[in-house]
Amino acid sequence: MxxxxxxxxxxxxxxxxxxxxxxxxxxxxxxxxxxxxxxxxxxxxxxxxxxxxxxxxxxxxxxxxxxxxxxxxxxxxxxxxxxxxxxxxxxxxxxxxxxxxxxxxxxxxxxxxxxxxxxxxxxxxxxxxxxxxxxxxxxxxxxxxxxxxxxxxxxxxxxxxxxxxxxxxxxxxxxxxxxxxxxxVKPVSALPLAKEKIRQKYAISPEIPIVLFLSRLHYKKRPDLLIQALGKITAEKHQFHLILAGSGEAEYISYLEDLAASLGIASCTSFAGFVAGEDKQILLQGADLFVLPSFSENFGVAIAEAMAASLPVIVTPGVQIAPEIAAFEAGLVVENSLEAVKEAIATLLTSPQLRQQMGVNGKLLVAERYxxxxxxxxxxxxxxxxxxxxxxxxxxxxxxxx
CATH class of the missing domain: 3.40.50.2000 (Glycogen Phosphorylase B;)
Structure with missing residues (x-):
């Protein structure tokens, strides 16, 4: 053939x-x-x-x-x-x-x-x-x-x-x-020092949860909504560090940087640029939760990669594998609105045990279906x-x- x-x-x-x-x-x-x-x-x-x-x-x-x-x-x-x-x-x-x-x-x-x-x-x-x-x-x-x-x-x-x-x-x-x-999704090769490496590279304290966005920096993917939600999280005194990993148009990235600054979260936001190989795995295995509030994803390879790395995920209904994520309790599926995304992030930031269990469930989902x-x-x-x-x-x- x-x-x-x-x-x-x-x-x-x-x-x-x-x-x-x-x-x-x-x-x-x-x-x-x-x-x-x-x-x-x-x-x-x-x-x-x-x-x-x-x-x-x-x-x-x-x-x-x-x-x-x-x-x-x-x-x-x-x-x-x-x-x-x-x-x-x-x-x-x-x-x-x-x-x-x-x-x-x-x-x-x-x-x-x-x-x-x-x-x-x-x-x-x-x-x-x-x-x-x-x-x-x-x-x-x-x-x-x-x-x-x-x-x-x-x-x-x-x-x-x-x-x-x-x-x-x-x-x-x-x-x-x-x-x-x-x-x-490829099986994950474990990097035991991923959590230490990511925190060392981005100067993040051990007690601060890391929120990861890994996809194209494009308005379809709604990184702006994520930044706005975290701006509200800051007002509620929740600690975090956001890493935005992905390439995009220079003008749009500048807009996102200005947005983070205007909301007072520039100091706890890092733009990692396009990542691949071990650098990508360090982010996936070193972060604490993954968020992709996209308007539309027929599958969402990055989401599946995050689950393979035992990361709990927050997605919106526009992600078409959202029903499977919900069925396996591998993350939270929320409406594509500022308040809903903010509440979901706050829930996981304050619930380490829930993050861990959803991470286990996500890895199981990937092994069984992807x-x-x-x-x-x-x-x-x-x-x-x-x-x-x-x-x-x-x-x-x-x-x-x-």
Missing amino acids: KILHVIPSVSLALGGPTHVVLNFVKHLRSRGIDAEIATTNDNGSELLDVPLNQLVDYEGVPVWFLPRFSPPLKEYIFSAALARWLWQNIKHYDLVHTHYLFSFASTAAAAIARKQKVPYVVSTIGQLTPWALAQSKLKKQVYTTLIERRNLTRAAAIHCTSSGEATDVRNFGINTPSFILPLG AWETISNHLTTVYTSILEGKSCPDFNSNIQPK
Whole structure:
């Protein structure tokens, strides 16, 4: 079985989608599936320093990098070279799996796959949520009418990461066969000195709880709401230190820094920037609670990573794995409002035993439902079913609380 995954970019700074496609391919290959990635050399405002027009090893998986058109046109990331490569090579694959909607790479791959009669799977990665569709609404409506609806309706199957995402697909008017398969998280390699290292690096006293936000610094993720909630926490005399880890637009980061200063919490707020590898694990394993009050997350890889590190989490209903978090009592699911987020943080700041128990529950949730080995096994079954003309299997078993 030869599988091609297509995505606009695999820049590590782009977070979730890159993490997912690299791990999909890595674990499919470990099962003997000949899987590769075709993408561009996009790296946000810059370009990845990678060989072009040849198969290279990138982060341990085989990737074809084709030059993007500059400027990158944001998420659309046009690449005539990628389209030519797909036209010449897509017929050599048994199945194509695209990631992202409203982008050139996935659009070209789906159209060419149809023309050359190669079945394809689409991962929508949360782009059909009501919140996502409301962003650049007119452009997406036009793009849907001209292109995207056909891509979705002609797909062999649509991959959804949660039952909420499957509902969004149906509400969009798409009746293509779909399968629900969550994303995976790597097992945590314990760092026994993580708590000491994080406190030493950010000059935090041992008795002060650390609140961690680890995601893109983008208004969708609501770091501003978190800062405002902690401003109210300070007024109630609760101690904490906030670490905001992630990259973002310079203007937005300046806004967040000014907001923290205006609320009097600049001295207990640290901006860590983009983190990866051991630095990321030190934050996850050294913090005391994780907060992501996002407007919309089809899965939320960072949330699952936090739970894998035994961190209790605070999320909002826009995070589509929120029902599982609630069922396993792995954290608090609260409305996306200032008062609700503030109350949830205050609850966990003052309840060390509750934090510990929720951390244990979260690690159990990850082990039971988000193991990459299980997910790659299920994905292989889906691919096989499609190629054999069978219906997509249903892996969405009922959520079993702890």
